[in-house]
Amino acid sequence: MTDMTAPPRLAGGAATKDPAARLLAQVEPPALDPFHRTRLLAKLREAAPREAPALVRPRVFAAGVAVAVLAAFVLSRPMPLPEAPMTPEVTVAATDAPVPVDTAVLRPQPATRWSVDRRPHATVVRLHVGRIVAEVRPPGAGRAFVMQTGQARLTVVGTLFSVETDGRSTQLRVDRGIVRVDDGSGGRLVRAGESWSSDAAPAPAVEEPARPEPSRPTLRGAARRATADASLHDEADLVAAARRDLVDDRNPDAALKDLDRHAARHPAGSLMREALLLRLSAQLESSRRADAVVTARRFLELFPSDPRAGDVRRRLDELCAAPGADCP
Amino acid sequence: MWATELTARAVESEETLAPSWDRLCEEHLDFVYRAARRLAGPDAEVDDLVQEVFLVAHRRLADFEGRAQMTTWLYGIAVRVVAKDRRLAWLKALRRRLSLDDAAHVPAPDDTAAATHRREAERTVYGALDGMSEKRRTVLILYELEGLSGDEIAKTLGIPLKTVWTRLHYARRDFRDRVARQLGPGEEAA
Numbered sequence: 001m002t003d004m005t006a007p008p009r010l011a012g013g014a015a016t017k018d019p020a021a022r023l024l025a026q027v028e029p030p031a032l033d034p035f036h037r038t039r040l041l042a043k044l045r046e047a048a049p050r051e052a053p054a055l056v057r058p059r060v061f062a063a064g065v066a067v068a069v070l071a072a073f074v075l076s077r078p079m080p081l082p083e084a085p086m087t088p089e090v091t092v093a094a095t096d097a098p099v100p101v102d103t104a105v106l107r108p109q110p111a112t113r114w115s116v117d118r119r120p121h122a123t124v125v126r127l128h129v130g131r132i133v134a135e136v137r138p139p140g141a142g143r144a145f146v147m148q149t150g151q152a153r154l155t156v157v158g159t160l161f162s163v164e165t166d167g168r169s170t171q172l173r174v175d176r177g178i179v180r181v182d183d184g185s186g187g188r189l190v191r192a193g194e195s196w197s198s199d200a201a202p203a204p205a206v207e208e209p210a211r212p213e214p215s216r217p218t219l220r221g222a223a224r225r226a227t228a229d230a231s232l233h234d235e236a237d238l239v240a241a242a243r244r245d246l247v248d249d250r251n252p253d254a255a256l257k258d259l260d261r262h263a264a265r266h267p268a269g270s271l272m273r274e275a276l277l278l279r280l281s282a283q284l285e286s287s288r289r290a291d292a293v294v295t296a297r298r299f300l301e302l303f304p305s306d307p308r309a310g311d312v313r314r315r316l317d318e319l320c321a322a323p324g325a326d327c328p
Numbered sequence: 329m330w331a332t333e334l335t336a337r338a339v340e341s342e343e344t345l346a347p348s349w350d351r352l353c354e355e356h357l358d359f360v361y362r363a364a365r366r367l368a369g370p371d372a373e374v375d376d377l378v379q380e381v382f383l384v385a386h387r388r389l390a391d392f393e394g395r396a397q398m399t400t401w402l403y404g405i406a407v408r409v410v411a412k413d414r415r416l417a418w419l420k421a422l423r424r425r426l427s428l429d430d431a432a433h434v435p436a437p438d439d440t441a442a443a444t445h446r447r448e449a450e451r452t453v454y455g456a457l458d459g460m461s462e463k464r465r466t467v468l469i470l471y472e473l474e475g476l477s478g479d480e481i482a483k484t485l486g487i488p489l490k491t492v493w494t495r496l497h498y499a500r501r502d503f504r505d506r507v508a509r510q511l512g513p514g515e516e517a518a
Contacts, residue, residue, distance in 0.1 A: 005493060006478050009471065010500065020456075020500075020507040024472050026449035030365035032358050040361070040375055044353045047379050049386055307389050 067232055067270050090115045090128065101125060104136040104145060104156075122146050131164035136177075151198035155180040159192075170198040178302060180268050189268045235269045238262040242278045252282035273303050280312065290326050293319050352389075353382055356402060363403055366473055367410040367466065369454035370447070380409045403470070403484040411462050456506035464499035471496055 010018065011025040032040070093108035100106075101116055102123045108114055112130025116123065122144040125132070136145050136156045147154040147163055151170040154163065159177025163170065172179065173195045181188050181196055190196045242258035245251045259279045262269065269275065276299045283292040296316040300309055320327035357378070364377040384405050385392075392401050457465050470476045470484065471492075482489045 005489075007493070007496070009475070011472060018504070019511055020504045023449050023453050023507060026446050027453050027473060028446060028450075030362050032361045037357065037361075040378065041353060041357060043375060044357070044379055044382060045350060047383070048349045049383060307392055310392070 067236070093130065102145065104134055107133040109133075124148055127163055127165055129165060129167050131162060133160075133162040135160045149198075152181050152183040152196075155182070161190075172196040231266065232270060235262065235266050235271045235275075238265070239271050239274055239278065242275070242282070246278060246282050246285065250285075252285040255282040256286070273299065273306060276302070277308065277312075280315070284315070289319055289322070293325070293327055349382075349386055352386060356382075356385075356398070359399055360402055360406060363406040363474070364410060366469055367406055368413065369458065370450055371454070372410075372413070377406075377409055377413055380413075381406050384409060400480060400483050403476075403480075404486070407466055407470075407484065411466070414462065452507065452510055455510055456503055459506055460499065460502050464495055464502055467492060467495040468499040468503055 010021040011027075090113055091108075093110055093112040093114070098105045098107050102118075104123075104125075106114075106125065109131040112132060113128040114130065114132060115126045115128070117126060118124075124146045125134075125148070127147060127149045132147070134147065134156070136159055145156040147156065149163065149165040149170040150167060151165070152172075154161075154172060156177075156179055159174060159179055161172060161174040161177075161179055163172050165171070172181065172190060174190045174192055176192050178192070179190045181190055183198055188196075238258050238261055242255040242262070245255035245258060255278060259275055259282065262271075262275050266272075276295060280292055280295045280299065283289075283295055293316065296312050296319070299306075299312050300316070303309060306312075319325055360378050360381050361374065364381060365372070365374045368374060368377055381402065385402060388405075392398070457469065460468070466485065467481060470481045471478070476484070478489050478492045481492045485492075
């Protein structure tokens, strides 16, 4: 598509006799004067769609704290056992007919007992007993789609997978995309073609009998929250160090070392997308083009709907278009 | 530099895994203001339109996949927000007539004769534009006043390039007729 057929603009002719063109030529581009700009920005800040955390500390630390709060809320609540009473209504599937749930289509097998809990930042599907095949589209920025059994919490990136539980163990099979599994002993990623079973995992604390009052804070919940907080702070520290190395010190090699440490300690960390972007930037800065291609592809595979995916995709295209590029 | 900028944006957005509202507004305020003001005209409540554009943009940021430029995407939102606002313009006019709104828009004091002349010209232009259909009006503003190319307008409005030229052709004819009617035979010849 080209603009070869574009007609000349009416206001382009200086000495035109066309009164409409003369009028158009007199209309000046509207400009925002500094005073009005300041006032308007203040108004927009007041209209912010949600509360932002106070930026008392550096932003990266604030990011870590905010993610920690979110993670503590979503990830660290005591896991109810299948027999425990559920606040959301439990559904017993009669057929395997597909059921849309937000960005997912679920196919619970007959006699499967499951429920849906919609929270401010996540949709949590609780599988009590039975089997569900789920196809999930990315739920969008700031939201998560989580499937939970008595043994594990499965955070979905955007994928096709099936989960089965008899109340004592959980089996997961991923057919497409990636699912993050948290069984109380740390997170891991299960990729397309892979399976995971809670039987093969170390005996998780969540298999202990449920407390009669699940809404009250428990020692186990507090311990897990503390672990999650420490883990997120560690992640935030490593990502912040990498950023300092790359942006402030212009030292991509040091940044890559920080990111390697981050990847080793937090293979399925909450700040993975930021770590990947930093890694990509550092690789580009240090002309590691082949590595950058791998990182860019990994980012797009994991976070296809991220607002920065377009930037990454364009950069990947440029890398692959360069002479001698190794882009199978 | 792309890498540094992207990195900065990456870390900036960690707190919610979504770009920050302040940053979105700060970076694109001038552009959105200009677009909204152009599309809506001198008598519109542009500040409210700008706020609505940012609210929509922030809500739909996850849908922005980078296939188009950010400005093109924001233009598309501004076009829809202004069109919706104009559909409700009669209600606002009625409220103003019933004195439910205070006089928010006090005309700027005349500084020079040239400025006055330009304001008059702008009012005549928008007077003619306001009677036109929304589709023609939008294309004419984007092409003649904003200086967008045909391709950019096509992407902004999600229509084929040929449709852009067709709408522009009829929009110009319509606009000329309306200007001629506003100016009258004497002024038109001047």
